Amino acid sequence: MTKLDLPKKGSVELLKEIIAERAKGVNAKFFARVGDDWTERVQAFIDAAGNPEVIKQWDESLANPTPFLTLYNSPADGHAHQIVLSAMREKKLQICPSCGEDGTPHTLDHYLPKTDFPHFSVIPANLSPMCDICQGHKLAETLDKDDLRIFIHPYFDQFVENRVLRIVVGEPYEAPHSFELMPMDGLEADLEALLLRHVAGLKLQPRFVHFVKEMHGHLIRTVANMRALDQNVVHQIRSFRKLEAGRGKNGWRHIYFASVLKDGDLLDWLVNGQLPEFIDTLPDSDNED
Ligand SMILES: [Zn+2]
Structure with missing residues (x-):
């Protein structure tokens, strides 16, 4: 969950260029007829922050999807939307x-x-980068059984500018029985509920736990090494956290390090506790690859 800036070219601005370019094409009459309605619907999408709880489907686009879908599936070279789409794809x-x-x-x-x-297939505010695993879970879902939206929108949901998740590491710390992904305390109730739907919808808990188990093992090994070198364990973990915060506050590594630093008992165990003996085998040279 990362808050992204809206694409530079505004969606309505791009739409006007698309409609102007279509004025001479094979679907000229179609686009001339639907242009104003389409523009209105895109403006309504922006005003409603893309929220599927309030945005209605459009009979016209359901009856004639092809002219809209072709814009996305086979954008003509040099046309306004092709330039915007390739810029979005190039942004890594x-x-x-x-x-x-x-x-x-x-x-x-x-x-x-x-x-x-x-009719939103080519609209920048409706398009954002996503990993294949998330996409495989999200598919065409939008609303849950209570008609509440399932997913956080990376352009409009401001609250994900801050860290929204924490991981609770269950004892024993050397081989935790559980890792539980939880919302941060103090979130507004409706935002917390949205976050929980998003987490469930993308099957985040098992994916995160798989990652964090491994990460936790690496940290214990690294901490054993820090202790052997008389380094300040807490300062070192803080610097790991800071490094990761720059990459994304809701990145998995940042969530893990930040959660470790907030867990006094776990931190105390890392600093003073009995670490597993077999692990103290990390190379201590900076030249090791
Ligand atoms: Zn993903």
Whole structure:
């Protein structure tokens, strides 16, 4: 969950260019007829922050999806939307904005799916980078059984500018029985509920736990090494956290280090506790690869 800046070219601004370019094409009449309604609907999308609880489907685009979908699926070279789409695809992130896992998210996700909302298929505010795993879980879902939106929108949901998740490490610390992914305390109730739907919708808990188990083992080994070298364990973990905060406050590594630093008992065990003996085998040279 990362807050992203809205794409530079505004969605309504781009839409006007698309409609102007279509004035001479094969679907000229179609776009001339729907242009004003379409623009209104895109403006309504922006005003409603893309929220599927309030944004209605459009009979016109459901009846005639092809002209809209073609814009996204086969954008003509040099046309306004082709330039915007390739710029969005070229922008390489290091962390998936939806889940926080490391790695370059390769696909553009349609926040409102193009099957249900063909007229938003090419609208920048509806498109954001996402990793393949998230995309495989999100599919065309938008609302839960109570008609509440499931997913956080990376352009509009400001609250993910701050860290929103923490991990609770269960004892024994050398081989924890559990790692539990939890919302941060103090979130507004509706935002916390949205976050929990998002976490469940992307099956984040098992994915995060798989990652954090390994990370925790690495940290214990590294801490054993720090202690052998008389380094200040807490200062070192703080510097790991700071490094990761720069990459993304809701990145998995940042959530882990920040959670360790907030857990007094775990921190005390790392500083003073009995570490497993077999682990103190890290090289202490900076030249090791
Ligand atoms: Zn992801």
